[in-house]
Amino acid sequence: MKSKIAAKNMDIGYEKKVIIKNATFEVNNNDIFIIMGASGCGKSTMLKVLTGLMPPLKGNFYIDDIDYIKADEQTKLEIMKKVGVLYQSGGLFSSMTLAENVALPLQKYSSYSKKAIDDLVSLKLALVGLDGYNDYYPSQISGGMKKRAGLARALALDPEIVYFDEPSAGLDPLSSARLDNLMQDINQNLKTTLVVVTHELSSIFAIGTNSIFLDAKTKTVKARGNPAQILKNPPNEDVYNFLTRGKYDEKRAE
Amino acid sequence: MGDIILTLQDKTLTLTLKGNFIDFEDGKLYQNIAGYLPENIIINGLEINKWDSSLLLILFNLNKYANENNIKIENLYMPQGLIKMLKLALVVPEHINRETMPANESILEKIGGFGLNVWQNTLKGTIFMMTCFKSLWLFIRRKSSARKTDFLFAFEECGPNAMSIVALISFMVGLILAFVGAIQLKNFGAQVFVADLVTIGTIRIMGAIMVGIIMAGRTGASFAATIGSMQVNEEIDALKTMGISWAEFLVAPRMASLVIAMPFLTMWADFFGISGGAFVGILALDIPATEYFNHAFNAWSMKNFWVGIFHGFIFGFIISLCGCYYGINSSKNADGVGIATTKAVVSSVVWLIVATGIITFVFERLGI
Numbered sequence: 259m260k261s262k263i264a265a266k267n268m269d270i271g272y273e274k275k276v277i278i279k280n281a282t283f284e285v286n287n288n289d290i291f292i293i294m295g296a297s298g299c300g301k302s303t304m305l306k307v308l309t310g311l312m313p314p315l316k317g318n319f320y321i322d323d324i325d326y327i328k329a330d331e332q333t334k335l336e337i338m339k340k341v342g343v344l345y346q347s348g349g350l351f352s353s354m355t356l357a358e359n360v361a362l363p364l365q366k367y368s369s370y371s372k373k374a375i376d377d378l379v380s381l382k383l384a385l386v387g388l389d390g391y392n393d394y395y396p397s398q399i400s401g402g403m404k405k406r407a408g409l410a411r412a413l414a415l416d417p418e419i420v421y422f423d424e425p426s427a428g429l430d431p432l433s434s435a436r437l438d439n440l441m442q443d444i445n446q447n448l449k450t451t452l453v454v455v456t457h458e459l460s461s462i463f464a465i466g467t468n469s470i471f472l473d474a475k476t477k478t479v480k481a482r483g484n485p486a487q488i489l490k491n492p493p494n495e496d497v498y499n500f501l502t503r504g505k506y507d508e509k510r511a512e
Numbered sequence: 513m514g515d516i517i518l519t520l521q522d523k524t525l526t527l528t529l530k531g532n533f534i535d536f537e538d539g540k541l542y543q544n545i546a547g548y549l550p551e552n553i554i555i556n557g558l559e560i561n562k563w564d565s566s567l568l569l570i571l572f573n574l575n576k577y578a579n580e581n582n583i584k585i586e587n588l589y590m591p592q593g594l595i596k597m598l599k600l601a602l603v604v605p606e607h608i609n610r611e612t613m614p615a616n617e618s619i620l621e622k623i624g625g626f627g628l629n630v631w632q633n634t635l636k637g638t639i640f641m642m643t644c645f646k647s648l649w650l651f652i653r654r655k656s657s658a659r660k661t662d663f664l665f666a667f668e669e670c671g672p673n674a675m676s677i678v679a680l681i682s683f684m685v686g687l688i689l690a691f692v693g694a695i696q697l698k699n700f701g702a703q704v705f706v707a708d709l710v711t712i713g714t715i716r717i718m719g720a721i722m723v724g725i726i727m728a729g730r731t732g733a734s735f736a737a738t739i740g741s742m743q744v745n746e747e748i749d750a751l752k753t754m755g756i757s758w759a760e761f762l763v764a765p766r767m768a769s770l771v772i773a774m775p776f777l778t779m780w781a782d783f784f785g786i787s788g789g790a791f792v793g794i795l796a797l798d799i800p801a802t803e804y805f806n807h808a809f810n811a812w813s814m815k816n817f818w819v820g821i822f823h824g825f826i827f828g829f830i831i832s833l834c835g836c837y838y839g840i841n842s843s844k845n846a847d848g849v850g851i852a853t854t855k856a857v858v859s860s861v862v863w864l865i866v867a868t869g870i871i872t873f874v875f876e877r878l879g880i
């Protein structure tokens with residue numbers, strides 16, 4: 259099968275500092291793809307590269323088999339139109355209402371009439387459970403609602419890929435479970451490929467269909483595949499510890 | 513108070529800890545230990561009564577010292593809590609990104625680095641300026657993705673909302689100018705020329721400079737802080753991934769509004785500067801009003817007036833560019849926004865003065 263996103267021998271990092279070396283992985287169409295790893299291992303950095311905010315130090319990645327690094331500006335824009343991003347803090351424009359936030363990409367890229375845009379915006383907000391919050395400003399809603407509003411904006415253009423940076427960070431267990439369900443619904447019903455950075459174990463096993471594990475010590479991709487499979491067959495102790503929280507707790511109990 | 517007793521036997525140094533180790537310090541401990549040249553160290557904690565982090569620190573340092581110098585060390589009879597904390601502290605960190613630590617640089621490297629830095633910043637600033645001017649051009653032709661409300665909002669901030677402070681400050685400056693001038697002119701019995709001094713000074717340069725400095729502190733700072741917080745809030749990242757140009761969306765409306773507002777604010781400041789002068793001249797220096805205004809009117813020249821307006825226009829570009837530049841380049845934390853704001857104001861003021869120097873020199877050469 260043709261892959262949706264493919265990274266080939268990518269080195270990522272900042273200026274001279276390499277954070278992950280030689281990353282190679284594939285995200286299949288309609289995956290919920292989890293990027294996991296300990297704090298500071300480079301998950302957010304990987305996301306920045308995949309969303310085109312910074313170039314990899316070496317190597318390339320492909321979206322729908324198009325080389326993003328070599329693509330010209332116009333192609334890059336075309337590719338990014340297929341992509342939605344949900345930022346850790348929502349990334350909502352604080353000077354605009356929720357409705358204006360969601361409408362922005364529609365105004366920019368679609369040819370809908372004003373009326374159609376208004377209706378679409380209400381629909382997207384309703385999809386994430388924010389029906390009636392159109393005229394609220396981001397500062398007037400809670401953290402969990404900001405994430406959902408950010409998701410509504412990410413979904414505005416019916417993207418084929420949505421990236422999430424730690425969607426459950428700062429949410430209570432129930433809200434986080436609800437967000438997981440929402441993500442699964444979107445994945446299954448809109449046939450969207452999701453790429454999720456998270457270290458929330460319950461989310462990883464509940465929704466992940468495919469994953470990579472980034473390791474800070476060796477600066478490589480340490481494991482890949484279905485999270486449950488990885489747990490059954492862990493490549494090394496670190497990955498096992500991460501996925502169980504177990505080893506460390508046992509050691510403490512000694 | 514605690515006591516550390518050192519006894520040496522067959523190259524084995526025993527440290528016996530006795531008493532209460534609260535806020536404990538022993539500056540000579542290492543010197544004393546090193547003097548014994550031990551191969552083994554035993555720390556006996558049997559007689560420790562009370563302890564706090566100061567003792568933990570000493571044990572931690574001793575253990576590290578021993579490990580680094582290949583001395584065998586044993587911690588005996590320690591209180592339960594103390595030994596647990598010590599073990600916790602001594603666990604080897606899992607990974608330290610050593611290459612992230614900046615290496616010590618020689619002076620030559622530092623100078624080279626500085627030069628490189630200046631060059632890169634110049635390049636970065638130039639590219640930034642070009643991008644912004646391009647966006648402004650698109651904005652003027654109504655082809656940018658900027659929102660009209662953003663422009664109107666920024667314009668209200670730069671224009672109407674700044675008028676009262678500009679009026680107040682320029683009135684005061686006009687006042688001061690007149691007083692200072694009067695003291696000098698009195699020596700020649702030419703007090704009435706205060707009117708000329710204030711008028712020419714204000715319309716040609718002082719009005720524009722006062723407005724520039726006020727707006728750098730007011731609007732330039734606010735541009736940097738707003739855009740910097742957007743950086744913290746990942747709003748700029750969101751714009752970039754949406755394929756919306758931050759220059760078109762954020763910079764162009766702000767630049768346009770300040771560049772439009774500045775010439776008007778300069779006229780406004782001219783008016784109040786001259787009024788301040790008149791206030792002093794007529795009320796304090798007892799120059800008859802008709803004579804004062806007669807002089808002021810004679811001193812007025814359209815050329816000077818336009819030179820002042822031109823300054824205001826250029827200052828509008830400088831302040832908005834500086835504010836937006838440091839906002840966009842702010843690092844993603846609260847500290848970063850503070851630094852960005854400071855830099856925006858300081859660099860705006862510096863560039864204002866530099867620009868004034870250049871304009872004055874060029875105009876003088878051109879005979880304007």
Ligand SMILES: Nc1ncnc2c1ncn2[C@@H]1O[C@H](COP(=O)(O)OP(=O)(O)OP(=O)(O)O)[C@@H](O)[C@H]1O
Pocket residue numbers: 272277295296297298299300301302303304609
């Ligand atoms: N702007 C930056 N410049 C230089 N180094 C950075 C920058 N941002 C992050 N780093 C470094 O890159 C490494 C990876 O950071 P990253 O934010 O990708 O980690 P992460 O896996 O997302 O961690 P977390 O789970 O805590 O969010 C860290 O060592 C960090 O110090």
Ligand SMILES: [Mg+2]
Pocket residue numbers: 301302303
């Ligand atoms: Mg992160």
